[in-house]
Amino acid sequence: MQAYIVSRPVTVRASGQTRWLGAAASFQTPHVSEVQIAAAGEIEAVTEQLGIDHPGVETRTLIKGLAHRHLAKWPHFPMPLGRQPTDDGTSDVPVLPQQLQALRDRHPNRRHFRLLIANGFGTNLGDTLTGLAAFRNALVTIREHLPLVTVDVLLGWQVRDSVVQMYLDCEGIGTVFRQGPTLQALSRYQGAFDTSALITLPRYGQMPHVDWYLWWLGLDPREIPPASKRNVACLDETDMLLVRERLAAVPGKRILLNPMASEPLRRMTLPAVTALADALLARDPEIRVVFDQPVAIQHPRVVHLADIMDSPGRVSALVAQVDGVITPDTFLQHIADALDTPCCTVVTSLPADHFRYYPYGRTLELPGVRDLPGWGKVKVSREQWKSMQADYNRAWDRLPAQEVLDALDQAIAAAGSVNHGRKPPPMYRVAQTRSRMPLVSEPHPQAGSLQPRGQIADPRGERLVEKLLELGEQILANGDTVVLLGAGSGDFALSLAHRIAPAGWLVAIEPRRLVHQLLCANLIRSGLTCAQAHWAEPVGSSFRVVQRRGLALDEDHLATAAANQLVEEPVPAWPLDALQLNHCRLIVLQRPIPMLEALAAAAATIERLRPTILAADVSPDQLPLWRAALEPHRYDIRIMAPQSPQEAQARGDRAPAPVGWIVIAEPTRPAPASPAGAAP
Numbered sequence: 066m067q068a069y070i071v072s073r074p075v076t077v078r079a080s081g082q083t084r085w086l087g088a089a090a091s092f093q094t095p096h097v098s099e100v101q102i103a104a105a106g107e108i109e110a111v112t113e114q115l116g117i118d119h120p121g122v123e124t125r126t127l128i129k130g131l132a133h134r135h136l137a138k139w140p141h142f143p144m145p146l147g148r149q150p151t152d153d154g155t156s157d158v159p160v161l162p163q164q165l166q167a168l169r170d171r172h173p174n175r176r177h178f179r180l181l182i183a184n185g186f187g188t189n190l191g192d193t194l195t196g197l198a199a200f201r202n203a204l205v206t207i208r209e210h211l212p213l214v215t216v217d218v219l220l221g222w223q224v225r226d227s228v229v230q231m232y233l234d235c236e237g238i239g240t241v242f243r244q245g246p247t248l249q250a251l252s253r254y255q256g257a258f259d260t261s262a263l264i265t266l267p268r269y270g271q272m273p274h275v276d277w278y279l280w281w282l283g284l285d286p287r288e289i290p291p292a293s294k295r296n297v298a299c300l301d302e303t304d305m306l307l308v309r310e311r312l313a314a315v316p317g318k319r320i321l322l323n324p325m326a327s328e329p330l331r332r333m334t335l336p337a338v339t340a341l342a343d344a345l346l347a348r349d350p351e352i353r354v355v356f357d358q359p360v361a362i363q364h365p366r367v368v369h370l371a372d373i374m375d376s377p378g379r380v381s382a383l384v385a386q387v388d389g390v391i392t393p394d395t396f397l398q399h400i401a402d403a404l405d406t407p408c409c410t411v412v413t414s415l416p417a418d419h420f421r422y423y424p425y426g427r428t429l430e431l432p433g434v435r436d437l438p439g440w441g442k443v444k445v446s447r448e449q450w451k452s453m454q455a456d457y458n459r460a461w462d463r464l465p466a467q468e469v470l471d472a473l474d475q476a477i478a479a480a481g482s483v484n485h486g487r488k489p490p491p492m493y494r495v496a497q498t499r500s501r502m503p504l505v506s507e508p509h510p511q512a513g514s515l516q517p518r519g520q521i522a523d524p525r526g527e528r529l530v531e532k533l534l535e536l537g538e539q540i541l542a543n544g545d546t547v548v549l550l551g552a553g554s555g556d557f558a559l560s561l562a563h564r565i566a567p568a569g570w571l572v573a574i575e576p577r578r579l580v581h582q583l584l585c586a587n588l589i590r591s592g593l594t595c596a597q598a599h600w601a602e603p604v605g606s607s608f609r610v611v612q613r614r615g616l617a618l619d620e621d622h623l624a625t626a627a628a629n630q631l632v633e634e635p636v637p638a639w640p641l642d643a644l645q646l647n648h649c650r651l652i653v654l655q656r657p658i659p660m661l662e663a664l665a666a667a668a669a670t671i672e673r674l675r676p677t678i679l680a681a682d683v684s685p686d687q688l689p690l691w692r693a694a695l696e697p698h699r700y701d702i703r704i705m706a707p708q709s710p711q712e713a714q715a716r717g718d719r720a721p722a723p724v725g726w727i728v729i730a731e732p733t734r735p736a737p738a739s740p741a742g743a744a745p
């Protein structure tokens with residue numbers, strides 16, 4: 066996993082996206098919020114833009130890379146999963162189950178785990194398809210060890226939309242990012258798989274791709290059944306319909322002849338394509354040769370569809386609706402496997418046995434290919450290709466067309482043997498429009514209020530709220546004003562508002578942005594107009610904006626506790642005194658606000674209006690501080706457990722522990738009467 070920091074602010078625009086980066090205060094001791102985790106190609110794009118913005122300045126003074134070993138020292142860095150670059154590649158013993166168990170032991174109370182796949186399975190369509198086939202097997206193991214899991218993927222700046230869509234169509238994948246998070250935001254993840262520098266990792270290219278991905282994910286490929294290593298396609302119904310309409314007038318057996326891939330190493334020459342087309346047409350008068358790419362071949366039984374084949378999705382839809390495929394493109398080979406379409410692939414850089422798990426596929430090697438300079442290479446540069454192109458042209462000239470056709474016939478026969486002589490119907494899933502995961506949970510049918518997603522049950526907190534409501538019922542009446550500091554998302558606030566409605570007034574202050582937004586939504590949904598909600602931290606002596614950690618929500622948070630993300634958020638801070646209330650019967654304080662600081666920021670209101678004060682979840686060692694804060698205002702203070710021993714016994718709970726008390730503070734003299742007609 067790569068990371069970097071910059072010494073100057075920079076805005077990078079590339080591939081339909083924009084990223085603004087702030088400058089690190091120090092190259093030697095950067096803050097975790099200034100360290101950027103790099104998506105593939107991101108460092109290059111940032112470096113180029115810095116050079117444009119600051120010509121003549123040395124690059125090393127503008128951007129600095131940070132090694133993975135330094136990042137991993139941060140206590141909140143995600144636990145590494147799968148094989149590691151330091152693995153010598155000699156062992157097939159599964160490591161993922163033990164890693165997942167260790168991860169569970171590290172977070173014993175967590176229910177929802179977030180994992181990250183950094184840099185995905187490469188940027189090619191074929192690699193992504195086979196990588197996801199391996200991931201589906203790993204997901205089974207992951208779900209056996211973790212109660213609930215979401216896996217996000219970090220890709221790169223130049224990754225095509227079609228590759229991103231493949232991830233989004235895969236079960237178990239949450240969000241796909243093309244820009245890296247900060248190191249601080251990376252703390253959201255408990256574990257991470259990392260394929261940085263994919264082709265340099267141990268055993269890459271030494272086994273079938275799907276087996277290597279399984280091995281890299283921490284499994285033993287030998288323990289996975291061959292049928293589970295096959296690919297899964299997810300096609301768009303619109304693409305399927307378009308291709309179906311074009312093929313409706315094409316009778317007989319339709320064979321797709323796909324002549325080339327994006328990489329020059331895997332491209333047929335025109336003479337080789339012509340020889341294959343001629344051999345196909347001569348073999349069977351019912352055969353129709355279909356081309357998905359522009360080819361200068363004309364014949365009454367040749368069908369050209371290049372005009373509509375403008376996306377991988379449409380090519381895949383075509384593969385689903387033909388009777389066979391001949392191609393040098395391994396992506397089409399993978400798609401054909403997913404769709405149960407018989408296929409013969411002529412490989413030019415990898416051994417034929419790399420593709421051994423496809424029952425309706427046959428793989429041939431280009432004649433003499435193992436002696437050619439591109440053998441075993443994933444890609445070659447443009448200059449390298451120029452030096453070896455003539456050798457490959459001669460190899461294509463030696464391709465035995467009849468041998469290719471015989472291999473395709475074998476694949477067709479294999480499919481027909483289990484499908485009564487017919488090509489099986491395409492086995493694919495229809496691509497669904499993915500909606501983003503909601504930020505709220507479905508409301509309870511009885512309670513009806515929206516709650517943040519990932520909020521966990523908190524029996525002790527629920528008992529505290531019950532006791533506060535019970536006390537509030539005794540104190541409040543219709544027409545009263547009540548202030549709720551640390552209001553939460555709505556249930557408590559709604560109960561108080563109903564108590565004082567319609568003539569009373571609720572002032573609810575909540576510093577957590579998402580919780581505040583839900584509070585507003587729940588108040589509006591309730592139809593109550595006697596409430597106002599403020600997004601603020603009620604502390605200090607004047608208005609200001611402060612940076613606070615722990616206000617951003619994530620899974621497994623408690624309703625009354627600061628959330629479990631480390632990222633900082635700006636939040637307005639101002640004292641309750643700033644509202645200049647004319648009436649207040651009750652002030653209730655709850656976490657996550659700093660309650661004693663909020664109490665100090667309400668000193669003028671307390672002295673002037675003399676409200677009763679309730680504070681929840683106060684530990685015994687804080688009681689002297691509460692007395693010191695309220696006795697100068699002439700308040701009597703008593704404490705109450707959230708439940709009595711009798712209540713605990715009735716609930717089946719143990720006796721309450723001496724923590725989480727409720728402070729009840731009552732003025733020794735009443736507040737002066739409000740002027741007639743004054744607003745609350």
